[in-house]
Amino acid sequence: MKKPLYATILLIVAALIAACGQAGQGGGAAAPTTAPVAAPTTAPQATEADCARPEVLCVGLVTDVGEIDDKSFNQSAWEGVKRAERELGAIVNYVETKDAKDYAANIGLFTEKGYDVIVTVGFALTEATTAAAGENPNVKFIGVDQFQAEAVPNVAGLIFAEDKAGFLAGVLAAEMSKSNKIAAVLGTNLVPPVVAFKEGYENGARYAKPDIQIISTYHPGGLDTAFTDPKWGGDQAKLAIDQGADVIFGAGGKTGNGALIETAANQGVFCIGVDTDQWETVPEAHPCLISSAMKLITPGVFDLIQKAKDGAFPSGNYVGEVGLAPFHDFDSQVPQEVKARLAEVDKGLRDGSIPTGYNPGG
Amino acid sequence: MERAAPQPPSRVDLLAYGRAVLRAALIPAAAIVVALSIGAVIIAISGANPLVAYGALFEGGLGSGRALSRTLEKATPLIFGGLAVALAFKCGLFNIGAQGQLLLGAIFAGYIGFAIQGLPAVVHISLALLIGALMGALWAAIAGALKAFTGAHEVITTIMLNFVAFNLTDWLADGPWKDRSPGNIVARTPTIAPEARLPDIAGVPLGIILAVLAALAVWWLIWRTTIGFELRTVGQNASAARYAGISVRRMTLLALILSGFLAGIGGAVETLGVVGRFQPGFNAGLGFNAITIALLARTNPIAVIPASLLIGVMQAGASRMQFNSGAASEIIDVIQALILFFVAADSMIRWVLRVRAEEGERVTLSSGWGS
Numbered sequence: 001m002k003k004p005l006y007a008t009i010l011l012i013v014a015a016l017i018a019a020c021g022q023a024g025q026g027g028g029a030a031a032p033t034t035a036p037v038a039a040p041t042t043a044p045q046a047t048e049a050d051c052a053r054p055e056v057l058c059v060g061l062v063t064d065v066g067e068i069d070d071k072s073f074n075q076s077a078w079e080g081v082k083r084a085e086r087e088l089g090a091i092v093n094y095v096e097t098k099d100a101k102d103y104a105a106n107i108g109l110f111t112e113k114g115y116d117v118i119v120t121v122g123f124a125l126t127e128a129t130t131a132a133a134g135e136n137p138n139v140k141f142i143g144v145d146q147f148q149a150e151a152v153p154n155v156a157g158l159i160f161a162e163d164k165a166g167f168l169a170g171v172l173a174a175e176m177s178k179s180n181k182i183a184a185v186l187g188t189n190l191v192p193p194v195v196a197f198k199e200g201y202e203n204g205a206r207y208a209k210p211d212i213q214i215i216s217t218y219h220p221g222g223l224d225t226a227f228t229d230p231k232w233g234g235d236q237a238k239l240a241i242d243q244g245a246d247v248i249f250g251a252g253g254k255t256g257n258g259a260l261i262e263t264a265a266n267q268g269v270f271c272i273g274v275d276t277d278q279w280e281t282v283p284e285a286h287p288c289l290i291s292s293a294m295k296l297i298t299p300g301v302f303d304l305i306q307k308a309k310d311g312a313f314p315s316g317n318y319v320g321e322v323g324l325a326p327f328h329d330f331d332s333q334v335p336q337e338v339k340a341r342l343a344e345v346d347k348g349l350r351d352g353s354i355p356t357g358y359n360p361g362g
Numbered sequence: 363m364e365r366a367a368p369q370p371p372s373r374v375d376l377l378a379y380g381r382a383v384l385r386a387a388l389i390p391a392a393a394i395v396v397a398l399s400i401g402a403v404i405i406a407i408s409g410a411n412p413l414v415a416y417g418a419l420f421e422g423g424l425g426s427g428r429a430l431s432r433t434l435e436k437a438t439p440l441i442f443g444g445l446a447v448a449l450a451f452k453c454g455l456f457n458i459g460a461q462g463q464l465l466l467g468a469i470f471a472g473y474i475g476f477a478i479q480g481l482p483a484v485v486h487i488s489l490a491l492l493i494g495a496l497m498g499a500l501w502a503a504i505a506g507a508l509k510a511f512t513g514a515h516e517v518i519t520t521i522m523l524n525f526v527a528f529n530l531t532d533w534l535a536d537g538p539w540k541d542r543s544p545g546n547i548v549a550r551t552p553t554i555a556p557e558a559r560l561p562d563i564a565g566v567p568l569g570i571i572l573a574v575l576a577a578l579a580v581w582w583l584i585w586r587t588t589i590g591f592e593l594r595t596v597g598q599n600a601s602a603a604r605y606a607g608i609s610v611r612r613m614t615l616l617a618l619i620l621s622g623f624l625a626g627i628g629g630a631v632e633t634l635g636v637v638g639r640f641q642p643g644f645n646a647g648l649g650f651n652a653i654t655i656a657l658l659a660r661t662n663p664i665a666v667i668p669a670s671l672l673i674g675v676m677q678a679g680a681s682r683m684q685f686n687s688g689a690a691s692e693i694i695d696v697i698q699a700l701i702l703f704f705v706a707a708d709s710m711i712r713w714v715l716r717v718r719a720e721e722g723e724r725v726t727l728s729s730g731w732g733s
Contacts (some may be wrong), residue, residue: 028448028674042551047652065643065646067690067692093634093685095681095684095689096681096684096691096695097681098677098678098680098691098692099436099646099647100639100641100643100644100680101435101648102645102681105428105681106681106685109682122546123547123548124643147547149544171507176645190532190536190548191548192547220529221525221528221529221641222528222529222531222532222642222643223532223549223643223646224528224642224643224646225528259554298732321447360547
């Protein structure tokens with residue numbers, strides 16, 4: 001009785017795998033494997049196997065712990081890489097990091113295949129990136145959010161002045177608030193860019209309205225939960241709204257998104273997103289989302305890939321652009337004088353005449 | 363209930379012993395096969411090729427010297443954590459707090475590692491391991507004492523202590539023990555002294571050697587000592603144990619202390635052997651995977667080793683799987699969860715395989731509420 005049963009199960013499993021194998025052909029990130037009859041030397045028909053050839057540009061991306069479609073950081077960087085695929089004919093692929101101890105091994109997946117440019121996303125990968133750069137002097141590394149204390153010739157740290165983006169969001173929040181009370185729901189203060197967003201936001205709000213009241217809350221959990229807790233984010237947004245806040249800034253991955261989505265359920269309350277234009281990434285927040293404090297990661301990553309291709313790769317720190325996302329459906333609700341004010345503050349932040357008041361070292 | 367569990371070959375006929383081992387391995391093996399099959403379907407639905415995916419998974423876990431060493435690296439803390447959870451199960455206790463105990467072990471071993479300089483390696487490593495283990499034991503002892511003296515259920519207290527441990531270690535790593543070297547902006551301790559790093563013995567990392575020795579020691583403790591007998595008796599029937607003159611309080615406390623001790627070494631080995639410092643987030647999930655391991659091994663300390671190696675292979679190969687096939691690496695979590703599900707709900711697998719549970723094969727896990 002038993003033996004035929006095992007055989008049956010084995011057969012079913014084998015059949016399933018075989019069937020799936022066919023269904024899955026050509027799926028995923030695998031590059032097309034059918035070689036053209038006369039293989040030209042130009043990139044379009046090249047595959048990952050050709051990465052070792054100098055004329056084929058291959059760009060890989062290693063995420064921080066998190067998903068490639070996180071609607072935030074990793075995704076923005078990946079879109080920069082995808083743009084390089086479209087516009088520069090690059091071969092691209094990514095690896096999602098599941099365990100922080102795997103950074104080096106994941107970078108290694110690309111170096112062993114002869115990739116030319118490797119994008120590593122997040123400050124936590126700084127050391128692994130620097131180490132890999134030392135072992136692979138011919139590979140260019142783009143470290144998103146990786147401040148370079150010492151310049152390494154083949155590493156460019158793409159950094160952003162989050163405090164400036166936060167400052168603009170703060171000005172907008174204060175100008176749009178009727179209750180004179182605004183809030184920020186934040187990821188953990190263990191991550192400096194989050195602190196920079198918060199300080200910039202508060203100082204920007206006070207710059208616009210010195211007597212504004214601000215309720216800022218950091219997620220109390222560790223790094224493993226602080227950015228993935230939309231429930232907590234929503235609860236904090238609700239608490240702030242109950243206390244009279246009418247503009248909520250959500251800054252902290254999915255935690256911040258939770259705050260945006262919760263705010264959307266409340267009439268007459270605005271919300272502001274972070275990192276990317278969250279109008280595109282969190283459609284649930286459309287009822288409240290007036291703008292987002294953006295780090296323009298996608299163009300920053302693309303520009304650096306382009307420079308690598310052109311042989312003009314910079315080392316050290318490369319400061320990317322920040323700014324507010326478009327107002328989208330709220331364009332008509334933002335008064336002209338507020339828009340003018342924002343433009344003026346933006347100019348002041350750029351030329352340094354308006355300090356953000358955020359000073360990590362001091 | 364534990365009568366029929368495999369005995370060492372010196373006591374019984376070798377053939378019967380082999381058969382008993384095979385029988386015991388049947389359910390977990392079937393659970394793994396079923397979980398991998400369901401995983402294959404999910405991979406196919408997601409648009410990737412399951413054969414390519416699984417090929418890359420095993421290549422990434424076993425395909426080269428480097429892959430093997432990464433598998434061992436992943437398996438090491440899982441063995442310690444799995445032993446911790448399994449040992450508590452033997453006493454009828456469900457230690458969900460292995461993660462917190464492990465974190466305490468990891469950060470204190472890291473502290474000893476960076477705060478002291480100039481010790482000989484043998485002394486430095488031993489001291490760091492011991493302090494890490496003791497901190498894990500202390501952390502578990504809190505839950506043990508609460509259970510023994512107030513009856514507070516260990517499932518609740520260990521979960522709550524996990525949160526305290528997360529925040530305590532985050533605070534230490536971002537406050538008093540933070541790496542103040544220029545350029546560092548994140549929460550982490552300085553790197554440990556080179557003498558505190560776990561060496562390789564004949565090419566094998568010391569951590570995995572310690573883990574295997576720990577598994578043997580736990581087996582010996584449970585099956586060959588009076589304490590082990592008392593632990594098991596309490597685990598099977600606390601009232602009967604009390605009637606037989608065994609102090610249930612003492613055993614409850616002891617079981618959790620030993621459990622925490624093991625989890626603490628697991629964390630210490632991770633810091634001293636792999637990470638080289640304590641950094642929040644680097645030990646995420648280890649203590650929870652340990653529960654999977656303990657269940658997959660059906661609380662048998664020796665079986666914890668292959669169970670950890672299996673999960674270790676999958677974790678080491680996950681990135682390569684996603685890289686080569688495009689299948690999301692979260693698939694590994696799904697497969698792990700399915701394995702756990704089928705092992706825990708073994709009657710389903712038994713039904714599929716038409717295997718009846720024999721009296722002696724049942725594994726007693728946690729005792730019920732209020733016991």
